[in-house]
Amino acid sequence: MFLSRLARCGLSGVLRGPARPLGSLGGCRRPQLSLAKPPPGPASVQTCGQQTMRTDPLPVTATSCRVSAVEARHEERLVEVVWEDGYRSLYPYTWLRDNCQCPDCTLQSAQARSLLLSQLDVYTGVHTAQVTDNNQVSIVWPDQHVSHFEQRWLRKRCFSPASRQAMQEELFVNERIYWGSELHFPTADFQEVLTDDKAALAWLLALRRVGMVYLRGAPSEEGQLVRLSERIGFLRMTFYGPTWRVQDKPMAVNVAYTSGDLSLHTDYPALHYTPGVQLLHCIEQAQQGGESMVVDGFHAAEVLRREDPQAFGTLSSLRADFTDVGRDYCDFMVQAKQCIIDVDCEGRVARINLNNATRDSVLDLPLQQVQEFYRALKAYSDIMNRPKNVVSYRMEPGDIVTFDNGRLLHGRKSYTSSGQRRRLLEGAYLDWDEVMSRLRILRKAVGGEC
Numbered sequence: 001m002f003l004s005r006l007a008r009c010g011l012s013g014v015l016r017g018p019a020r021p022l023g024s025l026g027g028c029r030r031p032q033l034s035l036a037k038p039p040p041g042p043a044s045v046q047t048c049g050q051q052t053m054r055t056d057p058l059p060v061t062a063t064s065c066r067v068s069a070v071e072a073r074h075e076e077r078l079v080e081v082v083w084e085d086g087y088r089s090l091y092p093y094t095w096l097r098d099n100c101q102c103p104d105c106t107l108q109s110a111q112a113r114s115l116l117l118s119q120l121d122v123y124t125g126v127h128t129a130q131v132t133d134n135n136q137v138s139i140v141w142p143d144q145h146v147s148h149f150e151q152r153w154l155r156k157r158c159f160s161p162a163s164r165q166a167m168q169e170e171l172f173v174n175e176r177i178y179w180g181s182e183l184h185f186p187t188a189d190f191q192e193v194l195t196d197d198k199a200a201l202a203w204l205l206a207l208r209r210v211g212m213v214y215l216r217g218a219p220s221e222e223g224q225l226v227r228l229s230e231r232i233g234f235l236r237m238t239f240y241g242p243t244w245r246v247q248d249k250p251m252a253v254n255v256a257y258t259s260g261d262l263s264l265h266t267d268y269p270a271l272h273y274t275p276g277v278q279l280l281h282c283i284e285q286a287q288q289g290g291e292s293m294v295v296d297g298f299h300a301a302e303v304l305r306r307e308d309p310q311a312f313g314t315l316s317s318l319r320a321d322f323t324d325v326g327r328d329y330c331d332f333m334v335q336a337k338q339c340i341i342d343v344d345c346e347g348r349v350a351r352i353n354l355n356n357a358t359r360d361s362v363l364d365l366p367l368q369q370v371q372e373f374y375r376a377l378k379a380y381s382d383i384m385n386r387p388k389n390v391v392s393y394r395m396e397p398g399d400i401v402t403f404d405n406g407r408l409l410h411g412r413k414s415y416t417s418s419g420q421r422r423r424l425l426e427g428a429y430l431d432w433d434e435v436m437s438r439l440r441i442l443r444k445a446v447g448g449e450c
């Protein structure tokens with residue numbers, strides 16, 4: 001469903017590296033896609049083993065459905081709206097009064113409620129409810145205040161589980177495509193993302209659903225991530241500055257600033273409010289080594305949940321301590337407590353917090369839980385590092401990877417520094433609130449399905 005939508009937006013894919021455009025994004029629910037811009041060669045697309053978070057197709061949110069009848073059910077204090085397609089929606093009296101769209105109750109210029117809670121009778125009745133000539137639902141309240149509700153507005157806010165789910169998907173794009181080593185990174189052209197709304201929207205949708213998008217064709221000089229961030233809104237500032245240079249540095253303040261191996265990690269779990277999206281721009285690559293790898297941490301967590309539920313329970317309930325101390329943009333002494341696997345109130349994996357370098361020697365656990373914590377951590381790490389779960393690639397100058405830092409774990413192989421050719425990546429962060437804001441605006445601007 002959404003995969004074909006991505007395809008129509010013109011995203012292409014690569015297999016383990018930016019140099020081989022294949023033109024398809026591997027997914028679980030559609031084995032193969034055709035793209036708006038067909039690739040030069042046959043696409044060898046594979047499906048992945050893990051499903052998206054949702055299994056049932058959602059009903060399409062009605063946008064043009066007309067109201068055929070309205071009834072006020074006083075005993076339940078619900079207004080029933082019958083739509084021309086036969087669908088029935090129920091709206092609580094209190095909710096309707098609270099959301100009156102009239103100029104007295106809503107500040108139109110801000111699309112914000114001006115009605116105060118002190119003015120709201122949460123036990124209000126309804127005097128009359130009817131359909132108007134222009135197909136709005138009109139309600140007269142006992143104090144003779146009148147509310148008009150536009151049909152499309154009302155239908156989208158239907159309280160049925162399916163409608164609520166559809167609305168949440170529209171607002172938050174919660175659906176995820178899980179993947180392993182077979183992933184073909186969705187790719188987009190850097191310049192197109194900067195200048196074309198459809199391309200930018202496709203980038204952000206894939207970033208949300210797949211967790212990683214490769215951008216190609218950026219100039220190999222610093223400053224490109226600032227340009228990219230301005231396409232969204234603004235960069236996320238941290239103690240490493242608005243942008244940071246990943247290179248081999250003397251007296252490194254971070255293990256990333258060496259030429260050694262970097263094990264799979266998420267960035268900055270030492271902050272309670274971890275950066276949502278990471279951007280890495282390759283300006284110069286090492287002559288030897290320096291390959292990158294990524295793992296879908298959500299996929300690995302689901303494998304852990306299946307294979308070792310006790311370990312999953314341990315990592316999603318016990319909090320580890322993280323620390324980061326030093327001086328970069330300014331001096332810092334950061335501490336945070338995080339579950340390695342964050343789950344939401346419905347038990348779904350919501351965020352991964354794992355960085356072995358900044359995991360603190362302070363471990364605030366009861367003595368008898370320490371061994372189980374290490375066992376669980378090792379079990380999760382072993383799953384992540386299985387070859388079938390790791391995607392390896394090598395960045396070249398001008399490449400930018402953009403990925404979900406709360407979901408993907410990334411690492412790199414050691415490399416050899418040489419005087420003439422020093423590996424240099426520029427990095428930066430965005431937060432999901434800003435990214436999702438841009439995604440919604442772009443979707444509105446582009447219109448239609450995309």
Ligand SMILES: [Zn+2]
Nearest residue numbers: 100102104105
């Ligand atoms: Zn009103």
